[in-house]
Amino acid sequence: MTIAKKLRMIVLLSAGTVPVFILLFALAFMMQSRAQERMTASDSIARAAAEINIHSGHYLRHPEESMYAKWMGAYNSAAKILKQMPVKDTENRVVVDRMLRNLSEMNTFFSELAASSEKGRRMLSSRTADALIMRAGELTEDAFRLVAVSDEEIRSLNRVLIELFTIISVLLTLAVLLTSVALGRRISGPINKLRAGTEVIGSGNLDYRTGIRSDDEIGQLSEAFDQMTASLKTITVSRDDLANEVAERIRAEEALRQNQRFLETVIRNAPACIKLVAEDGSLLQMNPAGLSILEADSIEQVQGKNISSCASFKYQPAFMNLIKEVFQAKTGTLEFEAVSLKGKPLWLSTNAAPLYDNAGTITALLGITVDITERKRAEEEREKLIRELARSNKELEQFAYVASHDLQEPLRMVTGFVSLLEQKYKGRLDEKADKYIRFAVDGSVRMQKLIEGLLAYSRVSTRGGEFKRVELVEVFHEAVANLSASIQESKAHVARGDLPAVKGDEMQLLQLLQNLIGNAVKFRKPDVPPEVHISAQKKEKEWMFEVRDNGIGIKKENFDKLFQVFTRLHSREEYAGTGIGLAVCKKIVERHGGRIWVDSVPWEGSSFFFTIPFG
Numbered sequence: 371m372t373i374a375k376k377l378r379m380i381v382l383l384s385a386g387t388v389p390v391f392i393l394l395f396a397l398a399f400m401m402q403s404r405a406q407e408r409m410t411a412s413d414s415i416a417r418a419a420a421e422i423n424i425h426s427g428h429y430l431r432h433p434e435e436s437m438y439a440k441w442m443g444a445y446n447s448a449a450k451i452l453k454q455m456p457v458k459d460t461e462n463r464v465v466v467d468r469m470l471r472n473l474s475e476m477n478t479f480f481s482e483l484a485a486s487s488e489k490g491r492r493m494l495s496s497r498t499a500d501a502l503i504m505r506a507g508e509l510t511e512d513a514f515r516l517v518a519v520s521d522e523e524i525r526s527l528n529r530v531l532i533e534l535f536t537i538i539s540v541l542l543t544l545a546v547l548l549t550s551v552a553l554g555r556r557i558s559g560p561i562n563k564l565r566a567g568t569e570v571i572g573s574g575n576l577d578y579r580t581g582i583r584s585d586d587e588i589g590q591l592s593e594a595f596d597q598m599t600a601s602l603k604t605i606t607v608s609r610d611d612l613a614n615e616v617a618e619r620i621r622a623e624e625a626l627r628q629n630q631r632f633l634e635t636v637i638r639n640a641p642a643c644i645k646l647v648a649e650d651g652s653l654l655q656m657n658p659a660g661l662s663i664l665e666a667d668s669i670e671q672v673q674g675k676n677i678s679s680c681a682s683f684k685y686q687p688a689f690m691n692l693i694k695e696v697f698q699a700k701t702g703t704l705e706f707e708a709v710s711l712k713g714k715p716l717w718l719s720t721n722a723a724p725l726y727d728n729a730g731t732i733t734a735l736l737g738i739t740v741d742i743t744e745r746k747r748a749e750e751e752r753e754k755l756i757r758e759l760a761r762s763n764k765e766l767e768q769f770a771y772v773a774s775h776d777l778q779e780p781l782r783m784v785t786g787f788v789s790l791l792e793q794k795y796k797g798r799l800d801e802k803a804d805k806y807i808r809f810a811v812d813g814s815v816r817m818q819k820l821i822e823g824l825l826a827y828s829r830v831s832t833r834g835g836e837f838k839r840v841e842l843v844e845v846f847h848e849a850v851a852n853l854s855a856s857i858q859e860s861k862a863h864v865a866r867g868d869l870p871a872v873k874g875d876e877m878q879l880l881q882l883l884q885n886l887i888g889n890a891v892k893f894r895k896p897d898v899p900p901e902v903h904i905s906a907q908k909k910e911k912e913w914m915f916e917v918r919d920n921g922i923g924i925k926k927e928n929f930d931k932l933f934q935v936f937t938r939l940h941s942r943e944e945y946a947g948t949g950i951g952l953a954v955c956k957k958i959v960e961r962h963g964g965r966i967w968v969d970s971v972p973w974e975g976s977s978f979f980f981t982i983p984f985g
């Protein structure tokens with residue numbers, strides 16, 4: 371229900387009570403006026419009764435015609451008033467009827483009095499006069515009673531009127547109060563809530579809802595208010611989104627600028643040449659390092675020129691091909707010879723990739739070129755050195771082979787004749803001569819062995835045999851057979867695990883095993899029979915062999931130098947040998963593409979490992 375309707379209803383209800391009140395007041399006034407009338411009538415009757423009394427007395431004393439008329443006048447007016455007296459209630463009716471009766475009797479008595487006075491009957495008249503006066507007294511009493519009753523009635527009606535007025539006033543005040551409270555609740559409450567809502571919303575809380583639900587204007591206003599808040603929130607959210615997006619975009623732009631500055635700095639300061647090249651090969655952009663490599667004084671000197679022209683003639687087709695491929699979305703690398711603008715020969719290496727625009731179209735070739743002139747020169751130098759080293763190595767090996775081979779013959783002669791000298795002249799010359807001859811024989815024998823060793827060493831590369839499948843088990847047995855004298859003498863136990871077949875030089879592999887097993891037997895602890903074991907392990911790309919012994923062992927610091935020519939860790943008196951055996955082993959293993967190394971604990975034993983790749 372709308373507020374206007376409610377107000378109208380309240381006004382109508384209030385207006386509806388007014389006639390009721392008027393009616394009530396009218397009734398009370400009517401009753402009051404009737405009581406007033408009655409009181410006035412009673413008053414008049416009392417006065418008439420008093421007059422009758424007086425006139426009766428007068429007439430009795432002076433029974434004159436005028437007195438009679440006055441009495442009758444008083445009687446008639448009293449009778450008239452009594453007859454017209456407005457009395458409804460029974461009690462008063464009884465009084466009025468009694469008064470009427472008394473009045474009628476008074477009339478009778480007065481008539482009798484008048485008649486008797488004419489005839490002179492005094493006795494009778496005095497009794498009638500007493501009766502008349504008594505009736506007149508009763509009449510007056512009744513009249514005063516009626517006056518008192520009417521007065522009381524008026525007073526009580528006045529009280530009723532005052533009470534009624536008070537009650538109505540109180541009721542009206544209450545009604546006004548209740549109506550105002552109700553209206554206050556229905557109108558001021560929601561309005562206050564709305565006002566508070568505006569403050570909450572004003573402070574930024576757009577989730578606030580009045581929650582007022584009523585079917586009047588306030589309800590509609592609240593609903594509209596809530597809708598407005600919701601719309602405001604949507605708008606604010608969109609505005610916030612927009613603000614966030616703008617902030618995000620500003621951040622992104624800043625990041626982009628930062629990136630751009632970073633890229634510019636990198637490009638400007640990069641030591642490599644960074645350039646952009648068009649599809650036809652013309653140079654679009656080049657950084658300072660690029661200009662410096664090409665010995666250009668300014669970008670204008672090279673911009674728009676075909677970049678392939680700086681490559682030497684031989685590399686120009688490859689260069690143009692690289693540009694073509696990059697514009698077909700490929701990447702590529704090219705090392706090429708070039709000439710700077712001032713004629714300096716260069717070696718350059720270019721990495722090229724396509725540069726795309728936002729639509730995914732290739733707009734340029736992005737090339738990063740480094741000056742590799744120095745590196746190329748170094749490489750050439752190194753290759754030259756390697757070639758030279760290989761040549762000189764070969765020459766040296768040839769020389770060693772030739773020298774050791776050719777030295778053998780005269781040495782054999784020296785050894786032979788010194789031995790003859792010893793045999794023929796031992797004990798014939800003096801002691802000193804015997805001793806010198808002995809030294810000469812030893813020295814020449816040792817020299818022979820050294821030269822044989824050297825020859826064997828140089829033969830590994832110069833006289834190597836062809837590689838073929840070699841059963842290492844057979845080679846092992848052959849090596850053990852060749853070493854049988856020393857094995858027996860030392861009471862050595864030489865055992866093996868599973869040994870594979872490998873691709874290699876059979877003679878050299880025999881020499882390898884023989885040298886390693888020979889050493890294992892030779893470098894034994896005094897009074898401890900040697901235990902030698904050879905085994906093989908299959909690795910990812912090669913076989914790994916181990917020759918293990920329980921000999922004297924080797925200190926860690928000597929591990930590497932063992933494999934150098936002439937390295938010996940003991941005196942000749944302790945253990946015989948030339949110190950070439952392991953050097954030969956290393957050379958044989960390396961010729962087969964493998965490695966050799968040792969692991970050992972002094973006085974516990976040694977393990978010599980070598981690898982041979984799968985054939």
Ligand SMILES: Nc1ncnc2c1ncn2[C@@H]1O[C@H](COP(=O)(O)OP(=O)(O)OP(=O)(O)O)[C@@H](O)[C@H]1O
Nearest residue numbers: 889890893923937938939940947948949950951952
């Ligand atoms: N199994 C081993 N146990 C302990 N020491 C070893 C062993 N094998 C080699 N050596 C040490 O390494 C040195 C070099 O060995 P290498 O085989 O080259 O020489 P050599 O045995 O002394 O002489 P050659 O083998 O030329 O007759 C040896 O003198 C020895 O001191």
Ligand SMILES: [Mg+2]
Nearest residue numbers: 889947951952
């Ligand atoms: Mg040896």
